[in-house]
Amino acid sequence: MTRPRAAPAGVPIAEAAARTGLSIDALRYYERDGLLLRPVPRSATGHRRYSAADLRWVELLTRLRATGMPIRDMRRYAALVRAGAGNEAERLELMRAHRRLVLDRLAEVTEHLGAIEHKIGVYEDALAEAAEARRAASA
Amino acid sequence: MTRPRAAPAGVPIAEAAARTGLSIDALRYYERDGLLLRPVPRSATGHRRYSAADLRWVELLTRLRATGMPIRDMRRYAALVRAGAGNEAERLELMRAHRRLVLDRLAEVTEHLGAIEHKIGVYEDALAEAAEARRAASA
DNA sequence: GGTTGACCTGGAGTGCACTCCAGGGTCGAG
């Protein structure tokens, strides 16, 4: 087997932060807050070592966060996953509810975006007209 | 002319709240914070009377908010509009920057949504398979 | 052996966008 000495088995928190885009503080905060599936394993000196699975989970969390899921709900979801098999229906419900929310917000933002683009158009026209007026005056 | 007695000329804050979807407190907060184009005019008894123009402006603010513009930027924009004609280029720049932000966020959320839908699919499959197993067992 | 750097903990502090509250005025209905 290719296991020379005791392998490191996981990356330190600084690298976990770099890979997930979260800050070191946020990673520790997530753990304290029960958002992770387990306490992150420690090295002999008490330093956290994030496994690939830990990182994948944190990445899922960042996706949920980026789509507006509150910490509270992520905690609930983490608790369900920690509880193990048997509550898939509940997890599915949670995810579906979140998708509804995201879709609704997406639609709302898109609609407001229309109004903003309209506003931009108005300014563009006004500025173009002003430029035209200057051109005419200087002629 | 159809002006029977002194017309009310504007709606009270409760109605402004109902129309804009903001709370009464939020409306007062926006005003204190310099987000409005002018101090809202008052009735003889000191109560605010929102004109149609005031309401239109607040509605624009809610659109900007709903698309994630921070209060600070709305204040800057309000200041530009208050300053009057001549800074249209700056206003346009502000709006364009905001549009960029909204489009970026929209793209990001849409991408994450894909991952979430995938997750939903996984749960759906798992649950369907479990149901199938139960059916087979009971047969 | 001293310094540096990465990490640890518990807890305090921050920024944002409201939200709530005490204390008070005005007005119309009963």
Next chain:
DNA sequence: CTCGACCCTGGAGTGCACTCCAGGTCAACC
């Protein structure tokens, strides 16, 4: 004249999601 509804002000409080800090451990390098 009292009551309730509506509004006012200044200021304190809230919830969220971090972020920062003091004080400390440990390993490695000079």
